[in-house]
Amino acid sequence: MSSEKQPSFPRPVAAIRLDGGRLCLNFVNTIHDRYAAPVEDYVGELERFMEWCLRAGALGPGEDIAAPEAAGQRAALMRKLRSLREDLHALLAARIDGIAPPEEAVQNLDQWLHRAWANQSLGSDGRMHWRTDAYDVLLPLQRIALDALDLISGPAAAQLRRCDNTSTCGWLFFDTSKNQRRRWCAMETCGTEFKMGRYRRS
């Protein structure tokens, strides 16, 4: 617990928690915390996002994709990242709450999915493969979009949860516990804080 108190800022990407259990959930959880003020954005810079992608599995070990250098391109990419993250959160949260998702969020995910599908081709092995020219900085966001679709469109959606620490945390996670009653993004953070009677995360 003491190691949780005062994180160095910005915290190293290697120290970012991946408690979501799914790529798309870990991406949505790059806001620490959802309801905190101010929030810490784990991937507030492009280089950090690229590093996070390698760590979280949005990029494979051999997929070293260079970030663009032009300021305009970089800013545009960050805007895309943030809007996908917010829209995915809205979609997933709506699913948890059993309400209709915002139309704008549906349209945004739809566009990412179509981009992802257009960037893949069926191989002779019967599987879809990314085209060679798809290997750019948008590739991780397309993978995240595909993972989100896989999650919300199938039976796995029933395992989608929001951390019970809704005063600050609000992280989403995939419940793989046997009794399907996991309450916290992680027992050692929010669960411990609940037991100690305080809701405060570092």
Ligand SMILES: [Zn+2]
């Ligand atoms: Zn939590």
